[in-house]
Amino acid sequence: MQSGPISDELFRPSVKNKEELEHISRPNLTAFQDGWLRLSKNKGSVCSLILLILLVILALAGPHLTQFTYYGTDYNATYQAPSMLHWFGTDKFGRDQWARVWYGTRISLLIAVVAAALDLIVGVSYGAVSALFGGKVDAVMQRFIEILVGIPNLIFVILLMMLMPASVWTLILAMSISGWVNMARLVRAEILKLKNQEFVLAARVLGTSDRDIIRKHMIPNTIGVIVINTMFTIPSAIFTEAFLSFIGIGLQEPKASLGVLINSGFQVINSHVYLLLIPAAVIVLIMVCFSILGDGMRDAFDPRMRN
Amino acid sequence: MSEVMLEISHLKKYFEVGNKQTLKAVDDVSFHIYQGETLGLVGESGCGKSTLGRTIVRLYRPTEGSILYKGKEIGVSLPRKEEREFCRKMQMIFQDPYSSLDPRMKVLDIIAEGIDAIENTGNAEKRRETVLHLLDLVGLQEEHAHRYPHEFSGGQRQRIGIARALAVHPEFIVADEPISALDVSIQAQVINLLRQLQKKLGLTYLFIAHDISIVKYISDRIGVMYLGKLVELAPSDEIFRNPLHPYTKALLSAIPRPDPKIEKQRERIMLEGSVPNPVDLPKGCRFCTRCPLATEACSLSEPPFREMEPGHWAACHRYDSAENK
Amino acid sequence: MNQLLEVDNLKINLETQSGTVQAVRGVSLKLAPKQILAVVGESGSGKSMTVKGILKLLPKTGGIVGGKILFEGKDITDYSVKQMRSINGSEMSMIFQDPMTSLNPTMTIGKQISEVLREHTKMNAKQRRARAVELLNLVGISYPEKRYSQYPHQLSGGMRQRVVIAIALACNPKVLIADEPTTALDVTIQAQILDLMRSLQEKFGTAIILITHNLGVVANIAQNVSVMYGGMIVESGTVEEIFYDAKHPYTLGLLASIPNVDEKDKELNIIPGTPPDLIDPPKGCPFSSRCPRAMEVCHQYAPEKTMVSGTHWLSCWLMDPRADKQHGGDRA
Numbered sequence: 001m002q003s004g005p006i007s008d009e010l011f012r013p014s015v016k017n018k019e020e021l022e023h024i025s026r027p028n029l030t031a032f033q034d035g036w037l038r039l040s041k042n043k044g045s046v047c048s049l050i051l052l053i054l055l056v057i058l059a060l061a062g063p064h065l066t067q068f069t070y071y072g073t074d075y076n077a078t079y080q081a082p083s084m085l086h087w088f089g090t091d092k093f094g095r096d097q098w099a100r101v102w103y104g105t106r107i108s109l110l111i112a113v114v115a116a117a118l119d120l121i122v123g124v125s126y127g128a129v130s131a132l133f134g135g136k137v138d139a140v141m142q143r144f145i146e147i148l149v150g151i152p153n154l155i156f157v158i159l160l161m162m163l164m165p166a167s168v169w170t171l172i173l174a175m176s177i178s179g180w181v182n183m184a185r186l187v188r189a190e191i192l193k194l195k196n197q198e199f200v201l202a203a204r205v206l207g208t209s210d211r212d213i214i215r216k217h218m219i220p221n222t223i224g225v226i227v228i229n230t231m232f233t234i235p236s237a238i239f240t241e242a243f244l245s246f247i248g249i250g251l252q253e254p255k256a257s258l259g260v261l262i263n264s265g266f267q268v269i270n271s272h273v274y275l276l277l278i279p280a281a282v283i284v285l286i287m288v289c290f291s292i293l294g295d296g297m298r299d300a301f302d303p304r305m306r307n
Numbered sequence: 308m309s310e311v312m313l314e315i316s317h318l319k320k321y322f323e324v325g326n327k328q329t330l331k332a333v334d335d336v337s338f339h340i341y342q343g344e345t346l347g348l349v350g351e352s353g354c355g356k357s358t359l360g361r362t363i364v365r366l367y368r369p370t371e372g373s374i375l376y377k378g379k380e381i382g383v384s385l386p387r388k389e390e391r392e393f394c395r396k397m398q399m400i401f402q403d404p405y406s407s408l409d410p411r412m413k414v415l416d417i418i419a420e421g422i423d424a425i426e427n428t429g430n431a432e433k434r435r436e437t438v439l440h441l442l443d444l445v446g447l448q449e450e451h452a453h454r455y456p457h458e459f460s461g462g463q464r465q466r467i468g469i470a471r472a473l474a475v476h477p478e479f480i481v482a483d484e485p486i487s488a489l490d491v492s493i494q495a496q497v498i499n500l501l502r503q504l505q506k507k508l509g510l511t512y513l514f515i516a517h518d519i520s521i522v523k524y525i526s527d528r529i530g531v532m533y534l535g536k537l538v539e540l541a542p543s544d545e546i547f548r549n550p551l552h553p554y555t556k557a558l559l560s561a562i563p564r565p566d567p568k569i570e571k572q573r574e575r576i577m578l579e580g581s582v583p584n585p586v587d588l589p590k591g592c593r594f595c596t597r598c599p600l601a602t603e604a605c606s607l608s609e610p611p612f613r614e615m616e617p618g619h620w621a622a623c624h625r626y627d628s629a630e631n632k
Numbered sequence: 633m634n635q636l637l638e639v640d641n642l643k644i645n646l647e648t649q650s651g652t653v654q655a656v657r658g659v660s661l662k663l664a665p666k667q668i669l670a671v672v673g674e675s676g677s678g679k680s681m682t683v684k685g686i687l688k689l690l691p692k693t694g695g696i697v698g699g700k701i702l703f704e705g706k707d708i709t710d711y712s713v714k715q716m717r718s719i720n721g722s723e724m725s726m727i728f729q730d731p732m733t734s735l736n737p738t739m740t741i742g743k744q745i746s747e748v749l750r751e752h753t754k755m756n757a758k759q760r761r762a763r764a765v766e767l768l769n770l771v772g773i774s775y776p777e778k779r780y781s782q783y784p785h786q787l788s789g790g791m792r793q794r795v796v797i798a799i800a801l802a803c804n805p806k807v808l809i810a811d812e813p814t815t816a817l818d819v820t821i822q823a824q825i826l827d828l829m830r831s832l833q834e835k836f837g838t839a840i841i842l843i844t845h846n847l848g849v850v851a852n853i854a855q856n857v858s859v860m861y862g863g864m865i866v867e868s869g870t871v872e873e874i875f876y877d878a879k880h881p882y883t884l885g886l887l888a889s890i891p892n893v894d895e896k897d898k899e900l901n902i903i904p905g906t907p908p909d910l911i912d913p914p915k916g917c918p919f920s921s922r923c924p925r926a927m928e929v930c931h932q933y934a935p936e937k938t939m940v941s942g943t944h945w946l947s948c949w950l951m952d953p954r955a956d957k958q959h960g961g962d963r964a
Contacts (some may be wrong), residue, residue, distance in 0.1 A: 010929035011954045014920075038649055198407035199417075202468070205364050205399045206421040206475060207391045216420075220411040351818035352789075460906040461675075490674035491845055492903035495889035499900050517818065520848075524891035524900070561823040563848030565890050567871045570852045577827065578820045581788035 045296025062102025123183025231294030347526030673860030742780035862918025869944030
């Protein structure tokens with residue numbers, strides 16, 4: 001055996017510290033901190049988050065940064081190309097496109113966020129009730145969802161648009177009629193899975209009431225999927241709004257949304273392409289950012305990814 | 308022996324599994340558990356041992372039969388208040404140290420869950436003290452109270468699960484494979500802890516496992532289950548010395564001993580094939596398809612569960628003639 | 633002795649979110665033809681990673697960062713996954729723990745066996761079918777002709793593991809690596825599978841590396857044993873040397889912590905504490921923090937390998953002559 005430079009002194013029994021045996025060396029992180037840490041390491045997500053914040057600020061402040069309003073017409077200045085005066089140019093009525101784009105973004109985001117919030121409230125409660133009651137209640141509620149999914153969404157929307165005046169709220173309502181179905185299914189699946197987890201069984205054996213089980217175990221453990229699903233609902237709501245406005249059953253002039261702007265830009269695509277490109281770029285940016293951020297959040301907050 | 312704590316008679320638990328088929332997870336099982344003892348329950352996967360444990364702690368409602376806890380029927384639905392007071396005396400320790408603790412809760416709140424369930428006194432200091440005392444009892448430290456489950460190793464998590472069960476001062480604990488997911492050296496930690504706690508707190512255990520050598524180590528008596536039936540029940544020394552049921556014999560012979568010399572010399576009873584589908588049970592004795600000693604009588608009728616020798620119960624036709632003599 | 637497989641000072645790192653895990657920290661193994669070598673250790677000791685490293689089945693986040701792997705004298709350390717294909721399956725094959733997930737649920741059993749044969753041999757369809765049926769028969773599956781066209785879900789767990797073994801044996805490999813092959817199975821089925829593996833080894837002379845945490849299984853089947861802890865082999869020897877003449881405190885602790893069915897009411901030996909975190913491995917001996925006989929030196933310097941006999945060696949400071957003096961001959 002090789003002796004080396006190790007002194008004989010070291011060959012005495014070491015003193016044991018019992019505390020040390022059970023010591024956990026890694027830092028004490030909550031699930032949220034841990035997820036946040038990992039999200040912040042994901043460059044794509046961080047960029048998306050920053051861009052989204054910028055877009056929201058522009059949507060709120062943008063229209064006020066110029067002297068023009070989104071509805072003010074100026075027939076002497078129609079179809080102006082982007083310039084120092086009109087940063088994004090003007091449209092066929094001489095309205096300032098900068099003001100209109102950011103106003104439209106604001107409306108589109110508003111519609112998307114409110115629609116997503118409605119989906120969230122309805123979907124979560126529906127899914128939770130369905131899973132928690134189970135049995136016949138669950139069967140009936142699931143059949144109802146299947147019927148709803150069976151009818152094409154567009155039919156609902158068009159019917160509603162014909163019955164009610166075209167406004168932001170009509171659009172939101174139309175989108176929410178069947179938009180919550182996804183959320184409801186997701187939450188139901190998640191809760192069904194949780195119901196058989198051993199920690200929920202343990203809670204029942206301990207005599208925890210159903211209300212407390214929902215409050216302490218079900219909600220905190222489903223919040224992740226709910227948040228992430230919402231992150232994916234928002235871009236799809238923006239797209240639906242744009243689509244409806246584009247085919248002409250959405251908001252009406254002079255109100256603007258990204259869909260309305262793209263529609264009018266599309267009509268002059270050959271001569272004034274900037275009228276189409278700018279709102280299109282904004283909508284693409286919003287959708288891509290939300291998707292990347294949603295993806296990043298799913299990876300970061302999924303407990304299975306933790307070690 | 309001391310008084311009977313739990314009396315289970317003709318307990319059945321069936322599950323509907325679609326196509327109008329019935330899974331007889333627990334089928335007509337009767338036994339007693341005495342105060343202060345550890346009853347081990349062994350069997351292969353799918354034999355219904357976990358279902359039996361869960362039915363006893365009222366996670367499932369029995370299909371038929373009765374469970375008497377200190378003379379009181381608990382297999383039926385009870386008034387909320389009674390359920391709370393009475394049934395918290397029975398607690399459960401779970402198998403999977405990863406899914407048995409809520410990943411979003413701190414250890415402090417996990418252990419205090421049982422305390423929170425009855426008294427919402429809002430006395431945070433007292434609650435904390437109780438939890439710290441419990442942590443100490445299972446060999447963990449104060450600093451662990453504010454950490455999350457994923458930071459702990461399997462053995463530590465299992466000890467947190469034990470502390471959670473102890474928080475409500477139970478008398479009877481069903482331990483459902485509490486160590487099968489753990490490493491060998493950690494298994495010993497948990498087993499020793501369970502034994503110490505039993506001595507200190509006078510607990511009664513129903514210890515469920517598939518490893519009969521560990522069950523023997525901790526149990527006073529051992530019950531062997533096969534396909535929803537209890538096939539043998541005897542004091543643990545007795546079951547090792549004189550197993551009556553052919554399935555018990557095979558099970559004992561299949562355990563690999565950690566001793567190469569014994570292993571090289573041993574003759575095994577090899578069981579043919581594998582466990583039949585529990586939805587489609589064989590006629591007669593459920594073990595007859597794999598039993599090396601099966602006769603025609605075995606496939607005709609189910610053998611009754613009888614006391615062959617004082618305290619030694621078994622269900623096998625081979626001992627029918629002995630009875631008649 | 634001429635070695636079939638030689639692993640020398642293998643080091644494997646795994647990248648995780650919390651840092652680099654040094655999963656394997658200098659493992660050396662030798663496998664002679666026809667030998668059954670058991671690698672014993674707790675979860676996280678690096679035993680699975682070692683064999684995955686040998687077969688180049690490491691996850692994408694992992695990689696070999698040092699050491700050498702020789703197979704029949706050929707250096708295969710830097711083989712690409714593609715190069716390994718000529719060896720995996722035909723020369724070396726692996727059985728995994730969970731028979732449920734190691735079979736493709738959408739393919740019949742026969743098809744899965746003949747796929748392997750198609751990959752590695754020049755047999756035609758008819759020969760492959762005949763060979764597949766022969767293999768099923770060999771691993772003790774009744775009615776092999778009928779089973780040939782069945783799907784995995786139609787078989788029980790034990791049967792599935794037999795099929796997995798049949799697939800692994802399809803090309804008469806020289807080395808069979810079995811990663812916890814019986815852990816997911818019931819005791820009576822475990823006995824059947826161990827019996828099968830032993831009989832196959834006798835019949836075909838396949839060398840087997842068995843990874844397990846169950847010392848009963850080791851005693852049953854192995855000829856040589858290596859005990860792993862904290863990414864290193866701490867003791868290695870023949871099965872008799874390990875079971876009757878173990879010297880490393882970890883091996884001794886492990887042996888003492890199994891309940892012995894023949895003895896009653898002996899308090900089980902406890903190894904207190906938990907295994908080391910391999911993101912920040914201990915400087916000295918990996919077992920030092922849990923070792924009942926640890927000395928100051930154990931925490932600071934890694935122990936050297938000490939040969940006890942031609943086959944038995946361990947890494948422990950207690951083997952150092954100076955340790956004896958300090959302990960005053962209290963050696964057990």
